[in-house]
């Protein structure tokens with residue numbers, strides 16, 4: 113597999129990181145994951161805008177962000193001969209002797225990227241859906257920053273696997289549902305879609321953003337308001353969204369069926385329109 117590091121594209125094994133990189137020692141950096149369809153990055157501008165907001169939130173500057181990251185992504189896709197996959201982009205505050213305080217004169221930010229092939233999900237995989245468990249959302253109160261500090265998410269994902277599930281749905285005080293360990297969460301009740309509003313408690317997902325626009329076009333009512341674990345368990349449908357899974361039905365929660373335990377019509381309509389959307393953007 114190929115990566116981008118220190119200005120050039122090379123095999124992943126050839127890249128070596130300075131052990132005093134602040135990303136390595138403090139998780140002091142931010143990242144993005146961008147989907148590649150038919151050799152083209154999808155929703156790149158939206159991802160770079162979010163990256164730029166994350167950088168600003170951690171008081172980092174990255175000159176010419178948009179132009180240079182576009183180039184890096186395109187070079188990796190071309191050299192890696194990737195048809196379908198995703199680009200991982202990471203920016204850290206740079207390398208310096210370990211100190212919580214970062215130098216007042218900014219270090220050169222360290223940019224790295226990888227590219228990974230990822231086949232399109234099949235209709236069967238969509239219909240099969242996934243299983244989730246509810247876990248306590250113990251994260252900090254700046255979840256809108258796409259920070260490298262993912263330990264709570266990593267532990268939640270591991271706990272989900274230990275319980276035989278694919279995703280952890282996080283809830284503050286095990287009451288208010290926020291989002292998944294690596295996805296946004298939606299429920300459907302009587303044809304109305306509910307999802308947690310953007311703000312410091314969740315990551316503003318790019319897939320979520322696009323799905324909300326699509327829902328508007330399909331005349332599906334969406335309430336961006338918090339809902340409870342109880343409401344989630346009683347929902348007609350539950351689905352998650354993220355860059356890799358697009359719109360993905362959750363058919364069981366803590367081992368108990370959601371609705372009739374199958375992919376639902378609202379998730380299916382949104383997924384179909386989402387597929388059409390990326391086809392159109394890639395073609396255009």
Ligand code: PMP
Nearest residue numbers: 294295296315317318319354355
């Ligand atoms: N929330 C969290 C915590 C995530 O890690 C992700 C995946 N990046 C998402 C939501 C979904 O975001 P996106 O649609 O931009 O992939």
